[in-house]
Amino acid sequence: MSATLSRHKIDATAVEQAVKASHTALGKRQKEDGHWVFELEADATIPAEYVLLRHFLDRIDEPLEQKIGVYLRRIQGVHGGWSLYTDGKFDLSASVKAYFALKMIGDDINAPHMRRARAAILQHGGAERSNVFTRIQLALYGEVPWHAVPVMPIELMLLPRKAFFSVWNMSYWSRTVIASLLILVTRKPLAINPRGVHVQELFKTPPAQVKDWIRGPYRSIWGRLFTYLDKALRPVVPHIPRSIHAKAIRTTIQFVEERLSAGGLGAIYPSMANVVMMYRVMGVPDDDPRAVEAWQAVQDLLVVKDDEAYCQPCVSPVWDTGLSGLAMMEAATGPKAVQNAETMAALEKAASWLRERQILDVKGDWAINTPHLRPGGWAFQYKNDYYPDVDDTAVVGMLLHRMAPEKNAPAIERAREWIIGMQSSNGGWGAFDIDNDLEALNHIPFSDHGALLDPPTVDVSARCISFLAQLGHPEDKDVIRKGIDYIRKEQEASGSWFGRWGTNYIYGTWSVLCALNIAGVPHDDPMIQRAVAWLESVQNDDGGWGEDCASYEGAPQGVYKESLPTQTAWATLGLMAVGRQESEAVQRGMAYLTQAQDEAGEWHEAPYNAVGFPKVFYLRYHGYKQFFPLMALSRYRNLASSNSGRVEYGF
Numbered sequence: 001m002s003a004t005l006s007r008h009k010i011d012a013t014a015v016e017q018a019v020k021a022s023h024t025a026l027g028k029r030q031k032e033d034g035h036w037v038f039e040l041e042a043d044a045t046i047p048a049e050y051v052l053l054r055h056f057l058d059r060i061d062e063p064l065e066q067k068i069g070v071y072l073r074r075i076q077g078v079h080g081g082w083s084l085y086t087d088g089k090f091d092l093s094a095s096v097k098a099y100f101a102l103k104m105i106g107d108d109i110n111a112p113h114m115r116r117a118r119a120a121i122l123q124h125g126g127a128e129r130s131n132v133f134t135r136i137q138l139a140l141y142g143e144v145p146w147h148a149v150p151v152m153p154i155e156l157m158l159l160p161r162k163a164f165f166s167v168w169n170m171s172y173w174s175r176t177v178i179a180s181l182l183i184l185v186t187r188k189p190l191a192i193n194p195r196g197v198h199v200q201e202l203f204k205t206p207p208a209q210v211k212d213w214i215r216g217p218y219r220s221i222w223g224r225l226f227t228y229l230d231k232a233l234r235p236v237v238p239h240i241p242r243s244i245h246a247k248a249i250r251t252t253i254q255f256v257e258e259r260l261s262a263g264g265l266g267a268i269y270p271s272m273a274n275v276v277m278m279y280r281v282m283g284v285p286d287d288d289p290r291a292v293e294a295w296q297a298v299q300d301l302l303v304v305k306d307d308e309a310y311c312q313p314c315v316s317p318v319w320d321t322g323l324s325g326l327a328m329m330e331a332a333t334g335p336k337a338v339q340n341a342e343t344m345a346a347l348e349k350a351a352s353w354l355r356e357r358q359i360l361d362v363k364g365d366w367a368i369n370t371p372h373l374r375p376g377g378w379a380f381q382y383k384n385d386y387y388p389d390v391d392d393t394a395v396v397g398m399l400l401h402r403m404a405p406e407k408n409a410p411a412i413e414r415a416r417e418w419i420i421g422m423q424s425s426n427g428g429w430g431a432f433d434i435d436n437d438l439e440a441l442n443h444i445p446f447s448d449h450g451a452l453l454d455p456p457t458v459d460v461s462a463r464c465i466s467f468l469a470q471l472g473h474p475e476d477k478d479v480i481r482k483g484i485d486y487i488r489k490e491q492e493a494s495g496s497w498f499g500r501w502g503t504n505y506i507y508g509t510w511s512v513l514c515a516l517n518i519a520g521v522p523h524d525d526p527m528i529q530r531a532v533a534w535l536e537s538v539q540n541d542d543g544g545w546g547e548d549c550a551s552y553e554g555a556p557q558g559v560y561k562e563s564l565p566t567q568t569a570w571a572t573l574g575l576m577a578v579g580r581q582e583s584e585a586v587q588r589g590m591a592y593l594t595q596a597q598d599e600a601g602e603w604h605e606a607p608y609n610a611v612g613f614p615k616v617f618y619l620r621y622h623g624y625k626q627f628f629p630l631m632a633l634s635r636y637r638n639l640a641s642s643n644s645g646r647v648e649y650g651f
Helices: 012-028 045-057 062-074 092-105 112-123 132-140 154-158 172-187 221-233 242-259 269-281 289-299 317-331 341-356 390-403 409-421 439-443 458-471 474-490 505-518 526-537 549-553 565-577 584-596 624-640
Strands: 302-304 309-311 610-613 617-621
Touching: 012 317, 012 341, 012 584, 012 624, 045 062, 045 092, 045 132, 045 269, 045 309, 062 092, 062 302, 062 309, 092 112, 092 132, 132 172, 154 172, 154 242, 172 242, 172 269, 221 439, 269 289, 317 341, 317 390, 317 624, 341 390, 390 409, 390 458, 409 458, 409 474, 458 474, 458 505, 474 505, 505 526, 505 565, 526 565, 565 584, 565 624, 584 624
Parallel strands: none
Antiparallel strands: 302 309, 610 617
């Protein structure tokens, strides 16, 4: 499609009706205390690990596990195994865990779905070729020997920041997962496994006969070197002096317990589950307050429905509230706004809920690189004070500024100060840390997932630029300029930008176009022109946009078998940000959104729309398909009735 003006206008009445219906539907989903939270779904891995955790501890819950079994069977792929996202290819490690969990639940291994899964696993190399985290799960059950796992001595926790293998050079999620995991790897416990379930039938080679547990494919010469180092360390580790070993254990436990809260360690499932197992291995009684809190944090991740259940990887209330609030705010502004006292009161409740959760008195792990920076960010979850992120902080900051800049000034200023202080040396922003980009660490045997780090990314950087530019402080111009220079260098040859935390190039490109607009980059800048041309080139015949998670694995950018409300909203928001609201592409996108909306004012889509770690772990935000289309339709309506025709906000 070209960027020429539309030859026909979409029916304004249809847009207005869609906005009103969506605004009402989203408003009904707000919690009594003012926040929004939607389900956050991953693949079969987390629900399967949750079942294995219960059997490790002998805390079996038969009715709950039967519901999880229903969920696991439902999402089994046509290839016989389990994928990492909707319609994805077979994934060996997810399939091994799902099969193990179903067998734990009581599924007959000769049932058709179990036979198909087993055949697919064996066809793809067997359980011996699963990834490191899966082999650790298998080692906990005695299915593989502990030497099937890379060497990870607990003494790593003693290394200072400047040491190459220091945990402080790793991302927050790696740090929290590894800390309690090191206790398990050191103690080498064996699961209680009260039903005596084993999965030796998943191995092509008996585990005792496997000679090459630690092997490639290697992404660089570093991988080969680190494999030799792994072999060299094995005979050395048992001879580390007991005093150093004991100190490492104490340091690890101190690290974990300083960061424990009602949200669990790091507020993400893998680290939370490891803490639960750690306490059991250390002999801490289940009724000890620490163990109780750790266990409850895991239970809070469950989504239990009438007929099935699953475990979320984490929860997203701050993110959902910030984005829902921005969508509701967009609907509540403009000449034809859905504005009333009830809406504004609801938004104020959301703002109040968010203000209460700003982290102002905890210097988290981010402070290891910026010890003099005051805290001022928001975390993604309900409670995760050691690990705020700049992406959530920027979104919340933009909402508070748009609602009431004077009333929210103290919170906004602390957020601004923190985000500026979190800028990396290359001008971009990582999500949780500064300059967390020691790439060689992604080549150690433990990091076969290749996601040990939190380097700067375009989408997060764009959000930070949007926030700072929306505030408009003249003294922030150099910070914004450095960020834009980083973004300019990162543009793909196609004209798009990579989306690290959302699927994928449509997400990244939308994020950047919003930032470039509010930062004042002229709309005729060549990088904007290339991005617009790319977005319009991947629009579908029905007027919508869609993108496959397979684009993280080399599939074409911005392409999917069907259009999706979330992707369409991102694409049209990006185009409208740079003055294309009257283009044929945007008109057709608006028509798609109005036609795809149901009678209740909501949208439906099954595909995953975000990513935890590209190629390894994908996410489905259930709220995206509700608040992003509302934001896009409201933005279109507001621009159509605006004198300036320009987007004045950073999102």
